[in-house]
Amino acid sequence: MKIVLAPDSYKGSLTAARVCSIIERAMKEELPDADIVSIPMADGGEGTVDAIVRAASGRIIEMTVSGPLGLPIQTCFGDISQNSERCAIIEVASLFGLPMLAQEARDPLNTTSRGLGDAIRVVLDMGYRRLYIGLGGSSTNDGGMGMLSALGARFYSGSGEELRGFGRDLAALNHIDLSGLDPRLAECTLIAASDVTNPLLGPQGATHVYGPQKGADSETVEMLDEAMGKYADLLESAMRIQKRDSSGAGAAGGIGFALMSIGAQIRPGAEVVGMLCGLDEHIQASDWVLTGEGSSDGQTLYGKLPIYVARRASAAGKPTLLLSGSLGDNWQSLLPYFTGCISTVTRPSSLEESLLQAERNLDIASRNAARLLFKAQSFPK
Structure with missing residues (x-):
């Protein structure tokens, strides 16, 4: 029996690699003859480079x-070879991720995406021309102004002061000069991996949907969204594009919009990671696929990694088990996509207790899953 493990991280407790390690060890003790292949997954957020x-x-x-x-x-950043071409893998979560800031320091007016522009220049200097950029988990809401500034664009206030691209600079912006933008960008293939499809502006845009979790109060949200609109006007005019309403433009506080303005493609994060990890090839050679995440519920249907894995497995005619930390509201809507849905938490417990017991609970659930698979292979198909 060949089993492919392709879970996301259990956010707040276990990395995807650790999830794979625990499941593989537990299953091997129950199924010593099984061929188990671990493929820790991600969706463009934390853990993308490692995966x-x-x-x-x-x-x-x-x-x-x-x-x-x-x-x-x-x-x-990560370095891999794809079809004999060197590729750089960058994730914004490791540059300016939200967990990098203490709760009291979270303020989208004071954060910047300059680090992504710095990282792009580093890899360009090293000769890379194919870049994959994971957009999940950012602490910023500057529309990618900081990134573009680090790449040579110049942003000025009405008084002529050069702005470096913090969230607060959006409101002061009056003029853009793109003449100094790094010309090597035109030689690059830029692929951004995102698990969100939000536009840049409005009620479903970057600021309204994600600004509050980054520290913005209601007044700041309104101000930033309005300022982002003026920024979009200037950038779209300068670049002769219209990208503000594109799917994913609102990713990472508007970095998706800025990346598209310099030619990047926005693709579903799980799809990008799956492709680079060779997921389809492993699934095709498997008997069972097992995926999971920290908590699965009705929202998992909307682009979360386990659904992507289940769909790829279904396309290959392979059954899939979902093994997640918990099953939440409307989890039954997942049943058409999985042979079974298993929660690692088996009794009432607080979130804190569940996180502390995450490894033990996952070990027990993995052993139970292994026993089910052993029995399943005994029945005629």
Whole structure:
């Protein structure tokens, strides 16, 4: 029996790699003859670089960039080979991710996406021309102004002051000069991996939907959304494009919009990671596929990683088990996509207790799943 493990992280408790390790160890004890292939997955957020590098036998390279508040930080990017071409894998979660800031320091007026522009320049200097950028988990809401500024664009206030691209600079913006934008961008293939489809502006846009979790109060949300509209007017006019309403333009506080303005493609995060990890090939050779996440509910249907894995498995005619930390509201809507849905939490417990017991609970659930698979293979198909 060949089993493919392709889970997302259990956010707040276990990385995708750790989830795979626990499930594989537990299943091996129950099914010692099973061939188990672990493919830790991600959807463009935290863990994207690690997942792709691990699956593609790549390497991690250290770099220094601007952090969420504009100060230098040490971080990394991934290096892999795809069809004999060197590819750089970057994730914004490791540059200016929301968890990098204490709760009291979260304020989208004071954060910047400059770190992504810094990272792009680092990899361009090293000769990369194919870049994959994971957009999940950012702390910023600057429309990508910081990123573009670090790449050579110039933004000015009405008084002529040059703006560096923090969220607060959107309201002061009066003029854009793109003449200094790094010309090497025209030589690049830029693919952005995102798990959101929001436009840039309005009630479903970057600021209204994600601004509050990044520290914006209602007054700041209204101000930033209005300022983002003026920024979009200037950038679209300068670039002769119209991208504000495109799916994913609102990803990462509007970085999706800025990336599209310099030629990037926005693609579903799970799809990008799955492709780079060779997920389809592994599924095709499997008997069972197992995926999961920290909590599964009706929202999992809307582009979450387990549904992507289940659909790929279904296309290959393979059954899929969902093994998640918990099953929430309307989880029954997932049943058409999975042979079974299993929660690792088996008794009433607080969130804190569940997080502390995450490894133990996952081990027990994995053993139960292994026993079910053992019995399933005994029945005629």
